[in-house]
Amino acid sequence: MQVNLHDAKTNLSRYVEQALDGDEVVIARAGKPLVKLVPVDSTPRRRQLGFMRNQGIATADVKGDFIDDINAMFS
Known part of the structure; x- marks a missing residue:
């Protein structure tokens, strides 16, 4: 469906x-199509888990390297 700009301002809702609802709504000025109303895709993008798998190796012994700091926090 094509509507003129003035009508679109009046009846935007x-x-x-x-x-x-899936209808194509084109807004025109002087019969020349300007824009098309389309719904925004609201489906969230899925995160790709594991994309950095095996890209780095953590060799630190966190508990061993920071045992004094950890004990100080709970003392």
């Missing part, structure tokens, strides 16, 4: 609802 209605056209947004129609776009959310």
Whole structure:
């Protein structure tokens, strides 16, 4: 559906609802299409787990290297 700019300003809520329902809504000025109302994709992107797997090796003995600091925190 193509609507003129003035009509779109007056009835924006209605056209947004129609776009959310899957209708194509094109806003035009003097019959020339300017923009298209489309829903924003709200599906969250999935994180890719393990993409840095085996890229680094931690060799520190955290408990052994910081035992005095750890004991001081709980004393």
